Each structure stands twice: as C-alpha cells, then as structure tokens.
Amino acid sequence: MPPRSISRPLALASAVALSATTAVVGATAAQASHPGNGSVLSASNGTNTIRFNNGSTLRLNTGDPTVTTATGAAWAPDGSRAIFATENGEIATIRHNDGGNYWWLSPPPEDNGPVIRYRDPVYRSEGIGVLWSAKEPGSPWRIEAQVASGGFYPRQLTPADGRHYLNPDSGPGALFVYQSQGGTVDTPSGTSQVGVFDGDSFDTILDDATNPSISPNGKRVAFVRGGQIHAANIDGSDVIAITSNAVAHDHPTWSPDGNTVAFTNGTGVATAPANGSGAANPTVVAGLSGTPSYQPQRRDTVARLAGSNRFGTATAVSQAHWATASDQNDPRQFADAVVLSRSDLFADALGGAALAAAKQGPLLMTPPTALTAAAEAEIRRILPTGKTVYLLGSTGAISTTVENRVKALGYQVKRLAGQNRYDTSITIANEVNPNPDYVLAATGADFPDALAAGAAAGSFNLPGSGSSAVVVLTNNKTLPAGTKTYLDRVQSTSLIFGIGVQGATATGPYDPIPVAGDNRYQTALFAAWVFFGGTDYAGVATGVNWPDALSGGALMATINGPLLLTRGNQSGLSIEPEVFLDEHSGSLDTALIFGGTGVVSTGQQAPIGAWISGPGGYTVVQNPTNVGIVGLPRGTSAQAATAAEPSRVRTAEELKAAAAGLEERLAQH
Template structure:
C-alpha cells in the first residue's frame, strides 16, 4: 500500500513500496491482566472481565498485545512455552516452544511483539530471544555473546514501532541496580540509555518511555523521551509501582501498585495530566493496554477499458519517464500471456516477480489496445517483453507489434505446457536454489507454486516446473537432470506432483518436500505455512478467476502468500490461516471486482486479520489507481518494516535446506518457514 493510499483512508501510517501501510498510532482498548490462572481482559474502568481462551500462563508472566490488538502473548501450559491467542472469535492458539541448543535460563519470563507483529521477542531471565510470531521456526538468541555478555542478565524487552528494542540489563546478574539498554537493529548495536532504571515500555507512537526507578527504597514511575532525555518522575506515593503500561492513546499509565508492608497488589491507572489514580483490579496484575488499530484491505480491480492485468500493473509500477510515485517501483520488463489460457499463464507469475515485471494478457493474433497502452505507460523503450508460449498462443503478429512499439520481444515456447515451464525456468536461471513442481492439468496448484517461487523477488533463483498429471515430461526431466540435488531444494505442490516425483526415474536421486492438501485451497494454505514466516501481507484470490490470480500474484508474491477463496464467503481454511497469522498480517490485497468478492467475504477478511471487520479500512483502487487523498495527512517517517525486517537476523537455515537468496539478513531469505521430513524418490 502506498503513502497515497494511507492518506486516502485517512490513516497515519508508513508506506512500504508495493505493499502495506504500517500504522504508528492506536486508540485505547481493553487491559489484559495476569489473572493467576491465565489471562483476562477488563475495560479501563475495571468492568467486563473476560477470560482469554487458549492462554494457560502457568508461569504467571506478563501479557503483551499484537500491534493491532487482535492477539495476546503470554505463558503457555509449561513455563518453557509461550502461548498466543486471539481475543475475539476463535482463539486460534499458537504455542511457542523452547529453543533447541544452548540457551541461558530455562523458563520464559517476558514476551512482546516486534517488527509490526512479525516476531516475538522474549527473555529467559538471562538472555533475549526472538522468533516468528507464528512459531514457524524456533526462537534464537537476539544478541551476540559480545553484545550480551554471559555475566549479564537481560529481561523485560519492549519494542518501538520504529524497530528499536529497549530492555532491562542487570550487570552482573543479581546486582542491586539495573539500567535500560537499547538494541538498534539497523546498526546492530546495543547502548545503555538510562541508568538506575528497569521495566521500560515504549508509548504507542514510539516517542516516549515509561520505566521504574527506586526512590528512597520505593519503586516509582518515570517517563522519558525515547532517546533517554527529559526524565521525569510521575508518581510519589508509598507503594511500589511495577509493570507500567501506556494507554495507546497517550496520557495514562496502568501499573501494579504493591503495598510495601503487606505485598498486596492492585492494578491502578494514573492520569498524567493531573496525577489522579483509580483502581481497576484487585485480583489481577501485570497490566498490558490493548492497542486498537485498523488493518487495510486493498481492492484492486479493472474498470472500463482497463482490465485486471492493467490495474495490477498500475497498482505496482511507475509511469516510465515520469516522476516517481511513492510506493511504486520501476518495471524492468514485461510478461505477455494469452488471455484465454490459464495453465500456460501460471509460469508467468514467477517469471514476472523475478524480472520485476507486470503480467499482461492479450489476444492470440494481436496486441490488445489496453496492453499496448500499459506497456507504453510502464515500460521504458528497449526493455524486454517475454512472450510465454508458442505461436499458437501468441502469434507472430504479437511479436511484430511488440517490436514495433520499441521493445525486444523474447519468446519462451515449447512443444507443450511442460516444455514451456522448463523454458521459462531456464530463462530465470539454469541453477535454481528452489524448484517447485506442480500438475499443470489445473491452474490452481501451478499458480500457487509459481507464486512461491516468485517470492524470492528480483533476480531470485526460484522456478516452477509443470507435470502432466502424474507424468513428468522429457523436457522437465531434462531440466531436473541438469541440476545437482545436493545444492537444489525441491518442493512438490499437490498430490499429482508428489506421485510424479516419487515414481519417475531420473538420472539423480532426489529428496524433496511435499506440500499438498485435500483441496486446492488447503494446498495453498499449506504452502503458505511452509514458505512464509509471519507475513505482513497476504493476497486472497477468487478461486474461479485465474486472470485475477495471475495478474495479482505476479505483483504481490514478494510480499506474502496467496490464498484461494470462494466468492460468497472467505473459505474456512484461508480464514483459519489468516486468523492464526493475525498478529503479523495487517494488509490483504484482492484483485477483481465485486463479482469476485462479496460484502461478506470482505467482512470475513477483516474478522480474520483484526479485532473485527469494524477495524478494517478499505482502499478502492479502480483501474489500479488510488482514490483522492483524504484530508488527514499521513505521518512521514521511515518504515519500521524496512528498518527492522531487513536488519533482523534471518531464520536459521534447515540443515537440509540452506537459506535461499543472497546473504542479506532479511526474512525473505529464510525460506522455507517450516521444514519437515523430506520425501525420497522410490
């Protein structure tokens, strides 16, 4: 979602090119408390106590909210587990286990969401750990042994929407005093921020900290600017003030008030404007204030002479030769497919994503006027236009017209669908890191597989190969036989592809991952779980309209998974996946008009990714163009996704599957998200 899109819905947000809005503000919701036997929520006045299902919290640790308020994280059934669950609708619980390998400590003591919900950041009482919020891989140490000396204990992490982490460091462990330190993921540095302080929490906008400090033997509340300046004491009564939590709207702080004589604890709220306080609970403790924030649904659709392919291109790519528009990228090439042939279009998704190109759909014997117009708008003259398929799909006249428009026409053809997929794969790379194999008899699995391959992005090394049912044609066999199974990862998508790989004799022995399901929708969900860890963006496609999926997935593959759904309602498996990923997914993109997505379908999306559909802002991009900006001006700042997601260390590579792509520390290089046992050829 672009900056302009943020302004159009009147939302204060950050923009990520071609992706989603990241909100930096939130309004006030309920307050989560450790109830002694789990987690409960109450209203800010203490009323409406409700138990959160799926959070045993046997260790009695603090609770924290996802950035949009849809989920909480706290302790699991055992003290070496964390549990997250939704607070509305089905609880959709996620359990995070203890990391494998050497780790200081043996129990979780604190946990918070980080990087706009993509990660969970926790403490063992000694060191800080991080891992994806959907538990797609095990937690691992956040800091190096140099940054976090073994003699020191780091606890009580808190995260800024800008990506910075603040935490309490006691040096050495057991010392009488501690300090607030920060970790900057961009610079990969740790710095002491505030001496003689503990238990900090960032305000929702990341500009302030609240923390505790002992004054005459009593723990009091203090506030400071995020850079550590402007320290101010804001409490002074005789009770210990512990576990402070900001009101997301600002101006109030919830905290534990513990009687220093009896140890009795009540949860109170202080109004910073006048210093007044009120009690909200005498049975709970460790308050955490819920942020309430809108998520975004981007509706991209064709209108008039602009088809869905043109709309997807306009939604993503700058106008060639014109001033750059925030949130768009430059097209480096284009991919043409026949507008009436679904399966031959499937390999175009990965080709387009890895060549930074739109997929445009045209007639067999001539370039449609709308395609010609979009090529001229988006693509610099002299660029390559790939024609996917033989002259029976895109005739010689199409190639001639492309050349006449000032582009280089490069045909990727073959004797059949399998041969075309092998030719497209060769054009992407002769040495792929990831190969996805799917049955080309139906378009659903090939499009899903091609989307996963395209997720590796510009100059990525992912390809899709298509079988004919359970048969691997000679062209695909030849491509596979040219590869080294020891350095190439292979994934079968769907049961026919699995059978084909298991039973077809190849010149080399392969072991591979099987991702399949009892329906196309379930296969796509399983592929999403396998390939993407805690994504911020997801695409939902109408299962009946392949054109929407090919055009849309080609421009969204690098940001997150694509799911299939029926028109009338959001399909149950896709809804369950989005609900489980609701901590991180804050933007869903759809491609197609109201005939592809009913009102109920759109409401279901809002209910799945947020507190409810009430908290869903919709951007209507007719023809791929944004509506006029609303009066509210978007806050300008660097994106926390760009800052934190590219700087946070990547997931540890599976021993059987080296991390794909470049050596950068971005999450996209952590594929696959979940690695299980591989299948071997018979």
C-alpha cells in the same frame, strides 16, 4: 525441530527451575505500546483471564492442558491477537474475542535437547515480528526476534557477553529497549540498566533502571527506579517522575496516543499522565491486576482489485502497486520489467508469477493475436522505454503481431518458450535462475496448485532475499521428458518440493518435500503455511478459475504474501483461507481480493475483513491506486533482513520442518 504437537508432556512445566531475583528482574516485561486510536486497557496476572477496563473478560478455554494461563499478555498493532507466556514457559497468541482460538509461536521443545524457557513477549511495531526473552540452563537470558508465525527459528539479537538481557519493548522500525543485568549464569542479580537498540548498536541509557517501555513515537522511555515509574528521552536525558505515591509500581506501558502511562500500582493497576503532572495521585483502574497492556484499535483494510474482465482486473492489480514511470514522486514501487501472458489459456503462464517477482514487474495478459489497449496503456504507464517485456510462450501463444507492437512502443522483448507448456516452464525457470535454491513442481494439466506455487516461489526471488525459487510443471502424476532432464540436473543443488498430489507423485524419484492437501484449497493453505510467515498482506482468489489468480499471484510474490484459494462461487469464505487469516491476523493489515463479486462473492468479503482485524474493524476499498504498499528503491527488497529483523524467508531447515508438520497442524485447527 519436530512438528508442534497439541498434546505435549506435562512434565515440561517442571523440567527446569530458573531462580531469579523477582524484585529486581520483574516477573514480566513492560508491554509494547503501539500507536493508534482507542484507550482500552487490559491486564493479565498469570490466571486464565485477560481483563479489560471496560468490564469485559477474555477467558482462556483452549482445551489444552499446557495453555491454561496467560502471563504478560501484549497486543498486536491492530489488537486482533494477544501474545503471552504460558505456564510452561512457552509463547502463544490468543484471538481478541475467542479464548479458545490460540496458536503457538515459540519453537517446540527439541527431542532430548535443552528445555528453553521464554518470557516477556511483545509484537514488533509493524506486527510482522515478535521479541521475547529466552534461556536454557547454563546460559543467561537473551533477547530473540522471530517472525510473528510459528515454524521459524528465533534469532538471538543481544550480545553473548555473559549478561542477562530481559524485558524487551519494541518501538518504531528496528528500535527496541531492554533491561540488562549481571549475576551468575542462571540468576540475574545486582544493579540493572536500561538500554536501547537502534538497529546498529546496543547502548546503555539509564542506570539503576528496570522494565522499560518505549513510547509509540519512539522518543520517550518509561522505566522503573526505586519502585516508582519514571520517563526519559530515548537517550536517557530529561528524567521525570510519573509516580510518587507511596506504593510499589512496575510494568509501565504507554497508551496508543502517548499521553498516558499505565502500570501496576500496589496490587492493582493505575494510570498517570506521561508528562508527570499526576505523579502524586495516579488514577486507579477498577477490576484490573497484573501486567497492563493497551489494546490498539487500528483499522485494517480489505482491498478488492477487479475490472469488468480479466484484462481490467490485471490492470487494477498492477495499479495497486506499480508506480507511474514518469512520476518520480509516485510512492508506489517502480517497475523494471513486465511479464505478458496469453489470456485464453493458462498453460504457458504458470511460472509467470515467480518470473514477475524476480524481474520486478506485474504480470499482464493479452489475447494471442493482438495487444489489448488495456495492456498497452499499463505497460506504457509503468515501464520506461528500453526496459524488457517478457513474452510467455511461442508465437502460437503470443503472436509476432503482439511482439512487434511491443517493440514499436520502444521496449526490448524477450520471448520465453518451449515446444510445450512443460518445456516453457523450464525456460522460464532458467531465466529466473539456472541454479535455484528451491524447485516447486506442480501439475501443468490444471492451474490451482501451480498458481499457489508461483506466489510462494516468487517470494524467494526478490532482489536482496539471498535465495531463489522456480516453478516447473509435471504432466499430472508423470514427468515430461524436459522436466525430468531439468530435475536430473538440479537435484544435487536444489531442494525440490512437490506441490499438490500430482506434483508430489510425479517427482517421487527425487525424494521431494510434499506440500499436498486433499484438494486445491488445502494445498494452497499448505503452501502458505510452509512458505510464508509474518506477512502484512494475504491474497484471496477463486480456485474455480485462473486469470485473476494469475495476475494476483504475481503481486503476492512481489509483496511477500500467500495466494489463498477460496470457493469463490459460494456465499461464505472457505475454511482454508479463514484458518490462515486468523493465525496471521496479528501481522496482517491488508487482505487483497482478486476479481469482482461475480468471481469472489460479496458474502466472502466480510469474513475476510473480520478474520484479519481486531476490535477496530476494517475498511473496504475498491481498486485503490495505492493499497498502501510503499514502494522500495530499485534493487532493494522487502525481505532483506536488518541486524534487528529475522528474515521472513524460511531457511531450508525451517521449510522441511514446516512441511513435516502440516497434517498435525491442520488437525489442531
């Protein structure tokens, strides 16, 4: 996959001609209906505008000659971004209040490969994934799933049975509905059916039906039959008429509360009650034409996790996610271990985030000579006796006094140490996995690159993810003996990344994949772009100091989100985290700020909230004991993909392609 370019050949528009029976297939799908508040209705009609029923207009002014019109625009669950098909049959998203702010989602055209056209895009119910229809010449339409970020390979969901699958619409969880149809290999024709995928199987529920839309609660489906809108239960029973007036209708979509269905009504747009009581007299919506879609007004969350010092912040970070061990009804995730680091120096702790994710527990801190009361209380709260506490570094880093105290509390202790910080990083890496899939090398002479790398590596280490990654340290632009010996051993089986200029330079003899920006903030952005996509959560920490980013990075690794660095002592948010938050706002519902206002200034809080949210805005919370990260049963992973969900963990090929396109991507924005 070549890197995405903003200036692609205009010839792409005419590269493929796809004939279709428009009256049967429909030009675009019914648009996803997400639960929530608000009833703002929009419509797109293949022009450069998305219009709203409140009289406002979102006008595309991207400056890109291949992104000048929007067809079938549908909204993210928080209304922050609309996903749409471009005039060239590709998929992009646009910000709800800025027609020049767009990002690509569909893969770029392959060099000398078949031209694939995409249509019918919708966000999945949680915003992390998207669905669309795709085809190339000589193949029928298929439905694909992808993470809601560029740089991933889409995954075909529908069977390769020769039928055309179109117009997907997503419901809760893995549920989605679709239209299937026969015909020739390139042209759908004949009677179409509506089916449902429940996460396990594809089942036809309605004959002579097109363009389905699923209700926000997943219990009803609206569809088109004979030019009228109908609705049925999700199993196809209890069919009622939503419209009966004498004009053609298409493209049904449900309001966020599930009480109303909007649809095309002749050349315009109208609405009617979902119970069928207004079938004869739909309410015409003035000023709208094209495919309707309700824009949800969900509020997102900015959670600041902070204490009066680094120990208090580490505790606040832990309490935001990890359950109280003695309370089996605690909705947070139960910990299986604790990683304990010294609090005065960062050197031995830089691989701790990857270890914490692998062992399923928080990273806490203590002074070298004695276990703090805060760390002891948190260990006792979250960890059943008999479980393991990992100590990072030798007895000079964490003393035998601390070790003995932990043992006296009833825990197993495993010390991970080497003769220096570099050897300690190797010991930690071997504890994570002696033969990892990925090795992220960053300088151990400073902290920022390694902390961003730790969150990235840890995201591969969750149980069920099917892969593993570790962080090892370089001595700036040179390789310490221990790191060299380690890389000599794993280079034939592990993909090596150089994180930051120093890490990339030091590992040069091993032909690493460089992930290196002009500064620490850009390197953290690059790591987020390469290793993350379709995430609910993003973390923001200061790049000026390390303790809050250390404990925060361990949490981000565990919940599969990037650690972004900002110039925390400045009044405004740095451009690097701003760019990532903007692009991923369709999937992000929570931003986590690590540290108090003296660490990440108050002035950065509002921009963080604004960039992740849509018109519904955001709520700021301070030290929530459950930030909404629902706990998982032991031994399972948030990254484990079902048959209906693409993995949020990039493949090796995707990682290489994402890294290769970093500079070009940055230049576009």
